[in-house]
Amino acid sequence: MGAPEASAPTPSPTRAAAIRTHGIGRTFGAAVALADIDVTITAGTVHALVGQNGAGKSTLLGILAGRIEPTSGTFEVFGEHVSIGSPRAARAAGIAAIYQELTIIPQLTAMANVFVARPRSRAGLLDERAMRRRYDELSARLGVHVPPDAIARDLSVAQQQLLEIMRALDAEARVIFFDEPTAPLGPSEREALFALMRDLREQGVTMVFVSHALDEVLSISDDVTVFRDGRLRASRPTSTWTKQSLVDEMLGRSAEIALAEVAATTVEAVTGAADAPLVPAAPRRAADAAPRAVATSTAEPGLRVRDLFVSGSSEGVSFEVRGGEMVGIGGLVGAGRSSVLRALAGLDRRARGELWIDGRQVPWPRSVRQALRHGIALLPEDRKGQGLVLGMSAMENVTLSDLGAVATASVVSMRRMRRAAGESAAGYGFDVRRLDEPARNLSGGNQQKLLLARWGHRRPRFLLADEPTRGIDVGAKAEILATLQGLAADGMGVLLVSSELEEVATSCTRVFVMSGGRVVADQPIDLATRSVEDTVADILYAAFHVEETHV
Amino acid sequence: MSDLTAALRPGASTGGDALPPTAGSSGAPAGGPAGGPAGGDTAKRRRSFSDLAFKYGMVWLLVLLVGWAEWTYPGFTSWGNMQNVLAQNATIGIVAVGMTFVMISGGFDLSVGAIYAGCSVFFAQFALSLPMELAFVLAVAIGATAGLVNGLLVTALKVNPFVATLGTASVFGGAAFLYSDSSPILNNEPGFEWLGMGKVAGVPVAILVLALVFVIGGLVLSRTVYGRSLYAVGGNAEAARLAGLPVGLLKTSAYVLVGACAGVAGCVIASRLQVGQADIGSTIALDAIAAVVIGGTSLFGGEGAVWRTAVGLLIIAIIRNVSQSRGFDINVESVITGFIIVGAVALDAYARNRRR
Numbered sequence: 001m002g003a004p005e006a007s008a009p010t011p012s013p014t015r016a017a018a019i020r021t022h023g024i025g026r027t028f029g030a031a032v033a034l035a036d037i038d039v040t041i042t043a044g045t046v047h048a049l050v051g052q053n054g055a056g057k058s059t060l061l062g063i064l065a066g067r068i069e070p071t072s073g074t075f076e077v078f079g080e081h082v083s084i085g086s087p088r089a090a091r092a093a094g095i096a097a098i099y100q101e102l103t104i105i106p107q108l109t110a111m112a113n114v115f116v117a118r119p120r121s122r123a124g125l126l127d128e129r130a131m132r133r134r135y136d137e138l139s140a141r142l143g144v145h146v147p148p149d150a151i152a153r154d155l156s157v158a159q160q161q162l163l164e165i166m167r168a169l170d171a172e173a174r175v176i177f178f179d180e181p182t183a184p185l186g187p188s189e190r191e192a193l194f195a196l197m198r199d200l201r202e203q204g205v206t207m208v209f210v211s212h213a214l215d216e217v218l219s220i221s222d223d224v225t226v227f228r229d230g231r232l233r234a235s236r237p238t239s240t241w242t243k244q245s246l247v248d249e250m251l252g253r254s255a256e257i258a259l260a261e262v263a264a265t266t267v268e269a270v271t272g273a274a275d276a277p278l279v280p281a282a283p284r285r286a287a288d289a290a291p292r293a294v295a296t297s298t299a300e301p302g303l304r305v306r307d308l309f310v311s312g313s314s315e316g317v318s319f320e321v322r323g324g325e326m327v328g329i330g331g332l333v334g335a336g337r338s339s340v341l342r343a344l345a346g347l348d349r350r351a352r353g354e355l356w357i358d359g360r361q362v363p364w365p366r367s368v369r370q371a372l373r374h375g376i377a378l379l380p381e382d383r384k385g386q387g388l389v390l391g392m393s394a395m396e397n398v399t400l401s402d403l404g405a406v407a408t409a410s411v412v413s414m415r416r417m418r419r420a421a422g423e424s425a426a427g428y429g430f431d432v433r434r435l436d437e438p439a440r441n442l443s444g445g446n447q448q449k450l451l452l453a454r455w456g457h458r459r460p461r462f463l464l465a466d467e468p469t470r471g472i473d474v475g476a477k478a479e480i481l482a483t484l485q486g487l488a489a490d491g492m493g494v495l496l497v498s499s500e501l502e503e504v505a506t507s508c509t510r511v512f513v514m515s516g517g518r519v520v521a522d523q524p525i526d527l528a529t530r531s532v533e534d535t536v537a538d539i540l541y542a543a544f545h546v547e548e549t550h551v
Numbered sequence: 552m553s554d555l556t557a558a559l560r561p562g563a564s565t566g567g568d569a570l571p572p573t574a575g576s577s578g579a580p581a582g583g584p585a586g587g588p589a590g591g592d593t594a595k596r597r598r599s600f601s602d603l604a605f606k607y608g609m610v611w612l613l614v615l616l617v618g619w620a621e622w623t624y625p626g627f628t629s630w631g632n633m634q635n636v637l638a639q640n641a642t643i644g645i646v647a648v649g650m651t652f653v654m655i656s657g658g659f660d661l662s663v664g665a666i667y668a669g670c671s672v673f674f675a676q677f678a679l680s681l682p683m684e685l686a687f688v689l690a691v692a693i694g695a696t697a698g699l700v701n702g703l704l705v706t707a708l709k710v711n712p713f714v715a716t717l718g719t720a721s722v723f724g725g726a727a728f729l730y731s732d733s734s735p736i737l738n739n740e741p742g743f744e745w746l747g748m749g750k751v752a753g754v755p756v757a758i759l760v761l762a763l764v765f766v767i768g769g770l771v772l773s774r775t776v777y778g779r780s781l782y783a784v785g786g787n788a789e790a791a792r793l794a795g796l797p798v799g800l801l802k803t804s805a806y807v808l809v810g811a812c813a814g815v816a817g818c819v820i821a822s823r824l825q826v827g828q829a830d831i832g833s834t835i836a837l838d839a840i841a842a843v844v845i846g847g848t849s850l851f852g853g854e855g856a857v858w859r860t861a862v863g864l865l866i867i868a869i870i871r872n873v874s875q876s877r878g879f880d881i882n883v884e885s886v887i888t889g890f891i892i893v894g895a896v897a898l899d900a901y902a903r904n905r906r907r
Contacts, residue, residue, distance in 0.1 A: 392782065
């Protein structure tokens, strides 16, 4: 590996290192998640890891906690080598991790949860008194009190998080990892957590945390390490960073990096593919004319959402998508993007909001079938769990959206199913000779093409695509984006959520950016006047609430 | 067995469980002729050959059993004995077809025994005063209503199917005892015995009913929009919901169907015995589930077929027939059947793992 341009990490001197890594790397198949990481976490400090989605920070946490096995490299904890890929070894070395998905067992009491891995016992029987004593000690040490006999599912997320921290302290953890600890918390709970983290730091506990909230990072941490594209870009004391310089480092705008190249190849692949007969054959009146121009000139409004509320994830979201337009939703993980799609698709009964279709108000969809009657279809993020019936053949999966269309008097005609599935699937670049194969046997890219073909078969007016290119190889990604653009060119309104902001920048005509459940920016994308790189930066600046001063 | 040879052709085997060749349907499913893609390499052929060994394992067992039965007991394949085998197991078979629907949709029903017994009581009672046809329709409608209750418990109230039908089994069974005052309802009206004992063109009516239920059930499951949707719901309920299928309605309908099937079976047994009794259904639920499971329909839903249930039913029926006519201890029969049930499910689990 030996990246020549990697900036030399300069850890805070004088104090001992809690964790020191040597050339840690991890690949998933052909994708490099993390390359050649040398980082030092100083003992008794709070160390923040920041970076865009997929930059590698959570992977690093996972490796240090023994949850993910690295493909290369080693690390030491307080000077001692820790055998890699073993959660037990990491724990024995004094590392505890608190993930976004808490590991609280909802049916057990608060106290039972704290001692779930290390219950106190005497002569083989649980020693309730010893546990209660220890629980009180830990509560006193943290300066908080969660009722020990409360059932965990009745506690707030913040309280559950406290139980996890108590669990870590009970195990004498010297290093605690927090993965996005503040994401589920309200403002006052965040403050309480920070106060607690400062206390723990006084007590000599080392903490590493991942966060997207840069204000928090700057206020609580002692050192900040920035990741980009799986590499460590800078690791410096917090006093030397500003919000602006952090974002710039995350984007790689100061150092000239390959971002522009990456984006350029995507554009090429997309436009190249769009010329090929990937676009569904049906009514492609506008497909040959420049689709972007068509999209922006189409005046009739398609779908309009006003004041969408979903408790905990959307706080008054308003936007619109016209037919023939492909709109991206930008933002970071947890910004509420997927929840907007789920609510529109009729999957969230808690959703409240107003919905207009072609200028006519319709009731907010309460079920998938209602949403489909409004012409709204969802391409779900979890292809295997929510999209495909894996044991069924490819053609059955395609025609599932409208079996009636291939049946006479409700008797399915296999001949017509094959023909309809073939017509639809071929339009999305799916090899029609594989129509008989069970969906289980197909690659991720082909499975996604099947799901697109499913909606191609039914032809909804609006398609909500949730991370349609996740886990798909580069070539298929470009095809799928081109297909979505083709659908938009044919008059469909497409709403795209993608963590790869370059994809949004290169394939959408407009983007609105969400942060904390609100829309914080809504702007057209015009690659003629603003580069892909700048567009991505605009989205991130908006998502991070940074006023751009950079030119 | 032309279905099997059709399935041997490359390309046609993949549709296997989802597009089952139906008992009594003519010719191979449409997957055969149009589908022959390039894939004819040896690796694929070898794989599909061993797949066949698993996929049709119970068919091979059935063939062996028939040979063994004929060898130990020469009159086995005579028409007279065949009538016996089928007529004795007609009620189990009728219930098992409905159970196949429920299990493919990802559900389970333990209450069919109580519905079956209850409907035998209602049919015997109603036919005392009403025309037999009307009594039959009413009894079956009551069975279907009981199924609707199960379906709503499972889909609307989201009670686990096992628990829901365990509970309703007790409710329905108790209600049948109360209605009949815990005593058999005799019915010696002329014509009442037609359904269970009568013959049409030399074939017992019960066997005709059994065949009709199997053929219709098989066609509905393999050929209709409804059947296809049921596979999708059982295979991946969330995906089916996102594709726009009415998942709750489909699941409920399967319970209604099995309730109606249990009603039909209850009428057949009442007519055959010329008595309606609330205590006759104790084993039929497990026998029907055994027939479905031995055939190879998955307990996890989404996979299986009515023809598979026919195979499972025949296996159980033959073992029973041979052990009865050879004078085996009834407990020996139960041991053998138990081995086959566990063996069938183990085979299914093994094939499932191998596919990963």
